[in-house]
Amino acid sequence: MHRHFEDQLEELKERMLFMSSLVEKAIHTSLEGLNNRNENLATQVLVDMEPQINELHLELDDRALQLLALQQPMAVDLRFITATMKINSDLERMGDQAVNIAQRALSIVAQPALKPLIDIPRMADIAKGMVRDALDAFVRRDTDLARQVVLRDDEVDSYRDLIFRELIAHMIRDPRHILQALDLILVSRNLERIADHATNIAEDVIYMVLGRDIRHHAEEKALASNE
Amino acid sequence: MSTGTTFSKLTIQIPLRTRTEEKKPMEVLSKVVAENVDFYYGKNRALSGISMRVTEKHITALIGPSGCGKSTFLRSLNRMNDLVPGTRVTGKIYIDGQDIYAKSVDPILLRRKVGMIFQKSNPFPKSIYENVAYGVKINSYAKNKAELNEIVEKSLRDAAIWDEVKDRLDSSALGLSGGQQQRLCIARSLAVKPDTLLMDEPASALDPISTAKIEELILELKKRYTIIIVTHNMQQAARVSDYTAFFFMGELIEMDVTSKMFTNPSRKETEDYITGRFG
Numbered sequence: 001m002h003r004h005f006e007d008q009l010e011e012l013k014e015r016m017l018f019m020s021s022l023v024e025k026a027i028h029t030s031l032e033g034l035n036n037r038n039e040n041l042a043t044q045v046l047v048d049m050e051p052q053i054n055e056l057h058l059e060l061d062d063r064a065l066q067l068l069a070l071q072q073p074m075a076v077d078l079r080f081i082t083a084t085m086k087i088n089s090d091l092e093r094m095g096d097q098a099v100n101i102a103q104r105a106l107s108i109v110a111q112p113a114l115k116p117l118i119d120i121p122r123m124a125d126i127a128k129g130m131v132r133d134a135l136d137a138f139v140r141r142d143t144d145l146a147r148q149v150v151l152r153d154d155e156v157d158s159y160r161d162l163i164f165r166e167l168i169a170h171m172i173r174d175p176r177h178i179l180q181a182l183d184l185i186l187v188s189r190n191l192e193r194i195a196d197h198a199t200n201i202a203e204d205v206i207y208m209v210l211g212r213d214i215r216h217h218a219e220e221k222a223l224a225s226n227e
Numbered sequence: 228m229s230t231g232t233t234f235s236k237l238t239i240q241i242p243l244r245t246r247t248e249e250k251k252p253m254e255v256l257s258k259v260v261a262e263n264v265d266f267y268y269g270k271n272r273a274l275s276g277i278s279m280r281v282t283e284k285h286i287t288a289l290i291g292p293s294g295c296g297k298s299t300f301l302r303s304l305n306r307m308n309d310l311v312p313g314t315r316v317t318g319k320i321y322i323d324g325q326d327i328y329a330k331s332v333d334p335i336l337l338r339r340k341v342g343m344i345f346q347k348s349n350p351f352p353k354s355i356y357e358n359v360a361y362g363v364k365i366n367s368y369a370k371n372k373a374e375l376n377e378i379v380e381k382s383l384r385d386a387a388i389w390d391e392v393k394d395r396l397d398s399s400a401l402g403l404s405g406g407q408q409q410r411l412c413i414a415r416s417l418a419v420k421p422d423t424l425l426m427d428e429p430a431s432a433l434d435p436i437s438t439a440k441i442e443e444l445i446l447e448l449k450k451r452y453t454i455i456i457v458t459h460n461m462q463q464a465a466r467v468s469d470y471t472a473f474f475f476m477g478e479l480i481e482m483d484v485t486s487k488m489f490t491n492p493s494r495k496e497t498e499d500y501i502t503g504r505f506g
Contacts, residue, residue, distance in 0.1 A: 003503065072462055074501040128327050212373025 005071050009080065012063050015085055015168045016091075019056040020135045022049060026098035027131065027194060031124045033188065036115060042109070045102035051155045053095035060088045085209035087138065090197040090204075093132065097190045097197075104190070114180045117121035119166070120187060123159035127191045128154060130198035136206045149202035149213070156195035182193040241412055252457070258283040258305060258423060258453040264318035265301055266477075273299045274477045277318070281470075284440040286445060286454045288464035288485065291474035292505065297457050300474065301425050304455065305341035322423065339366065342416035346428035348408035349417070350400035355392050358400045358411055359383060364420040365419035378418055387444045406437025410444065417448075424448065430463065442467050447468040465489045473497045 026049040033042030050210055064085045067073060130149050137146040166182040203215050212219065241506055259281035260408040266274035274296045281287050286298060289297040302308045303316055306327060320327050327337055339362075350358050359379045362368075369375035379396075383389040388410040392403070400411055409429060416424060424447070445454060445467050458464050472482040473496070482496045492498050499505050 005503070072460065074465075075498045077502050078490060146438055 005073075005077075005087040008063075008071075008153050009038065009077065012060070012073060012081070014083060015056065015063065015086065016060055017135075019088070019141065020023060021055065021140075022053055023094050023098070024131060024135070024193040025049065025126070026030060026053065026095055027101075027128060030098040030101040030105060031121070031128075033102055033174065034108065035121060037105075037109045037113070039106060039109050042102040050095055050099050053092060057092040057095075061085060064088070065124065076200040079208045079211060083138075083204040086204050087201050092199045094194050094197045097107050097194050098138060099192050100190045101187055104187050108180055111180050114170070114177055114184075117184075119159060119163050120191070121164065123156060123188060123191050124193055126156050126159070127195040127198070130156070130202075134201040137202060138183055138208075141205070141209045143206050145207050146202040153195055153199045156157075156192055160188050160192045170214075236314045240366040251320050254282040257281065258322065259455070260319075261284070261300075261304075262319040262321075264300070264303065264320060266296070266303055266315065267315040267319075268311070269313045272477060273451060274303075275322045277479050279472060279476060279479060279482060281455060284449055285469040286449050286456060286467055287470045287472060289455065289457045289472050289474060290459075290461065290464050290500070291480075293459075295474040296477040297472075297474040298427055301455060301457050302343075304423075304425055305338045305343055306489060307338070307343065309334055333488035337405060339419045340421050341423045341425060342419070342421035343414060344412055344424065344426045344429045348405060348412050348432075350403070350408050350411050352401055353407040354397045355383075355403070355411060356396040357402050358394070359414050362415060362471070366419060368419070377474055382414040382505065383411075385417050386410045387440065387447070387450070399490055404437070409433065409441060410436070413441075413444065413448075421452065423453040423455070426454065427458055430458065431459060438463070460490075475500070 026045050029041050029049065030045045032038065033040075064081050067081055071077075100189070130152050133145050134149045136142065137149065164185060167185050171178045171181045200215075203213075206211050246403060247471065257280040259279075261279045264274055264277040265272060273465075277296075280301055289301060291297045299308065304322070308314045308316070316328060322341065324338075325332065334400040335368050351361060353361070356379055359382050363375060363378050369378055380389065380393075383392060387432060388407060391407060392411075400408065403411060411423075413429075430447075432439065442463065445456065448454060449469075454466075456468065468485045470482060471485045471488040473480045473492075473494075475486070475496055481488070481492060481497045482495070489501060492501065
């Protein structure tokens, strides 16, 4: 039996994939703007991409809400739609982080180069990889890939610590670098948040596929309290 | 007032939320226990190997497509199927530890203890009062008229219909609306002091408001009664029941805590049925 509802779920998924490709592009473009000291790229994120992401954010929420209200989905369908709603807001926030990075890039471009960037691009590669894998895991319903994403979050956190330490040392050595060092510290913080959102998405994928909630070590706690 | 200082003085204790999956389903008393029940209409096997425990003072919903055996199973719990010629039951069904198919069990007494509400309300063609008083009188539950009045009023109150009928107890029950007739039938069942109520699609012929009233009533009644309800309305099962059992082709496929069944059932067949992917 063909179900009209199935088409609507498929449409929701397609629109979400469109949104995620835009967000990935925004993150990528903002980092390119930073690495290449390119004002145009950074401005594109602010002017072109963010407004589109925001519109899709609203559209996806609306679609999901309509399906909840009109179809009263159960089980796997219910989990898919609620996961989509949560992933939707993680994507929108990632978009906001891309905007923050683009703004820092614009500020940095206006200053003389402090030093070639080394650790930030490395950290960015990991964060971008997490975003890509979390979304691939969503598309393929791949819980192994989702778990790998969750584990990689620690790597990003240690890069953030490393970058913080290094830039603080820079600031102590030469206070003229404080403004730019602060900009870069903020970028590393934005990247860390992007990785956190990717982790959230990966956790939602696991819930969507298996119906198991692994956030905040919920399963271990549930087991412990049942004993 | 400085909110900053107020906050620092507050000790907030937030109780840890009990997550639905953490509820252990079977630690409470089992009111009804079915063990390996087969049921035959002549040579046709309608139920095979049903084993189930029904928790006391909880609501258990039986769901499944038409012809899956859920109503047959429901009716076997108060031996209503005995009235159908050529039927046969094997396996055991215990209620309060008593084998209800044992020779010593009087099905009439069993049906008093295990009341039943049907899809189509079936009030007697008598007054509202008489509908409720009838079972009390034939069982001689009331010593005198005053006590009878008391039981009638209490039953009607418990069935959440008293306020609507108290001024016209002598009018015919057939003049009530469908939803009122159904609640009257519930009152009639309650009057003979059952402890378990079987409901076969009790709200499927009612409009949404009457349905909501019946559902509210069911939730109210579970404080004192064990309730087993057959329903085709998945949302109704999700709204009212504590446990849900999915029947398919005469078998019990899966039974679990309702919230688990409707968010993350263990069996593929259950998932296909409740998401409408069936067939």
